[in-house]
Amino acid sequence: MKLNHKTIRWQTGSYEELPNDLRELVDMARHMREQAYAPYSHYHVGAAVRGLSGKIYGGANVEAVIYTGTTHAEQQACNTMALDSAVPKNQRCFTALACVAKHGGIPCGFCLQFALEFCADRNSLIVGVDVDTGKVTIASVENFCPLSVFDRDSLAETSGPA
Numbered sequence: 001m002k003l004n005h006k007t008i009r010w011q012t013g014s015y016e017e018l019p020n021d022l023r024e025l026v027d028m029a030r031h032m033r034e035q036a037y038a039p040y041s042h043y044h045v046g047a048a049v050r051g052l053s054g055k056i057y058g059g060a061n062v063e064a065v066i067y068t069g070t071t072h073a074e075q076q077a078c079n080t081m082a083l084d085s086a087v088p089k090n091q092r093c094f095t096a097l098a099c100v101a102k103h104g105g106i107p108c109g110f111c112l113q114f115a116l117e118f119c120a121d122r123n124s125l126i127v128g129v130d131v132d133t134g135k136v137t138i139a140s141v142e143n144f145c146p147l148s149v150f151d152r153d154s155l156a157e158t159s160g161p162a
């Protein structure tokens, strides 16, 4: 087997190059970042997801002095979408997720697991925005997470709430 470590599976660019629907999502993520509660790490993260219904849900990180109680911005956005009783349960999944933070704005591994859980499908998009440079990184969930620890769709048939 020959490993190809140079396969590029993501694109980079700028905010201005994004289509309007993704700019709107990034705008919400930027706004949410300003609401972050991060008095300990001072690492502020904002996120937004566009649900299959078209609605946008925002989230920001919320820290607790016991760090294990901290919630992540993408997690908050996905949780808000997952609990939106105004939307049918089968539409509580996202077609695009935006994350705005320092150091690239790429979701952490924990949040990528949330993305796998709540994406409409693996073609759903993840957009990371570096708040300092404005650099945008965009790829599908499939490209961010080609492998997962569990197969959501096969497990969902036998466990969890109906």
Ligand SMILES: [Zn+2]
Pocket (backbone or CB within 6 Å): 072, 073, 074, 107, 108, 109, 110, 111
């Ligand atoms: Zn995270």
